[in-house]
Amino acid sequence: TAVWISDEFMKRVQNDDDWYLFDPLEVSDLNELYGKEFSARYNEYVAKAEAGEMRMFKKITAREQFKSILISLQTTAHPWLCWKDTINNRALNNNTGTIHLSNLCTEITLPQDVDNVAVCNLASINLSRHLVFDEHSDAGRLDFAKIEESARLAVRQLDNLIDITRSSVNEADFSNQQNRAVGLGVMGFTDVVEKLGFSYESEESYDLIDEIMEHVSYAAIDESANLAQERGAYPNFEGSRWSEGLVPLDSIALTEADRGVPIKVNRTTRLDWDA
Missing domain, CATH: 3.20.70.20 (Anaerobic Ribonucleotide-triphosphate Reductase Large Chain)
Structure with missing residues (x-):
């Protein structure tokens, strides 16, 4: 197993911002986006969530999410960390x-x-x-x-x-x-x-x-x-x-x-x- 990590997520970890978890079926276009285009579209979904226009979402701190990933990695050797934007941009x-x-x-x-x-x-x-x-x-x-x-x-x-x-x-x-x-x-x-x-x-x-x-x-x-x-x-x-x-x-x-x-x-x- 692996996690496909975007620059947007790491920026939010660095700035101690929130991270929004969405229903994949509701944000399926994010799968094809990376870099600036991913960040722009993701933030559109965040704005829609705050406006009550998303059917389902959950908000946690990005650092909390990243911490849970690292704890799992340390204790089980999974998930592997893959850097979505770096991979696609390069x-x-x-x-x-x-x-x-x-x-x-x-x-x-x-x-x-x-x-x-x-x-x-x-x-x-x-x-x-x-x-x-x-x-x-x-x-x-x-x-x-x-x-x-x-x-x-x-x-x-x-x-x-x-x-x-x-x-x-x-x-x-x-x-x-x-x-x-x-x-x-x-x-x-x-x-x-x-x-x-x-x-x-x-x-x-x-x-x-x-x-x-x-x-x-x-x-x-x-x-x-x-x-x-x-x-x-x-x-x-x-x-x-x-x-x-x-x-x-x-x-x-x-x-x-x-x-x-x-x-x-x-x-x-x-x-x-x-x-």
Whole structure:
């Protein structure tokens, strides 16, 4: 189970305001809205509730609601917390509909509807197999060129997997072919940190995983573009933010614009993303 949390809710938590609980059937349009549009419509419903124009609602403090969520999370490990507006504002496949949910582990957020069951094809790069040690000392380093090579190979493998995979759900096969979504992650980072002699919670470890994931992301996106030139773009490419030349780092500014407040996050890069 998970809770789909909006920025509007967190603003009300921060300001110690009330939170209104409505009958989902009476406010069903909220499911398709996020960001500023969600907040505007939600506040319209709040005004209607205060005017006695809503059939059913309940008012509690936002902090009371958030506290109950956190207590449940602490005592039962559920619900998972998913950030509705961040997920949708940062989605680069924004032309395929509003994202309403995630998968069990919350690493995949894709839109789906009655005709499309979201599918993501996954692989992980074993970082410990990309360590290089100097034969004359105990010093080690990661081979980033090899990591990029592995990322490119994984993208091609996953793209091939989409073509040979068939499920028992036609809507899943259709969505898989239309969107060709892949997810590429890493494993073995703890092994790497230990072998390099870093503390897991150190700045060195933080900088290292940031550098690793930039290389993985860069190579994966670039290889996906190469595949599009060779085999054609995926069917839902046109109209997406990918088609506008945006990459994930660019989507932070979209979220900032929607929230109207700056987001404090490290945006420095090591690679030439404008190439």
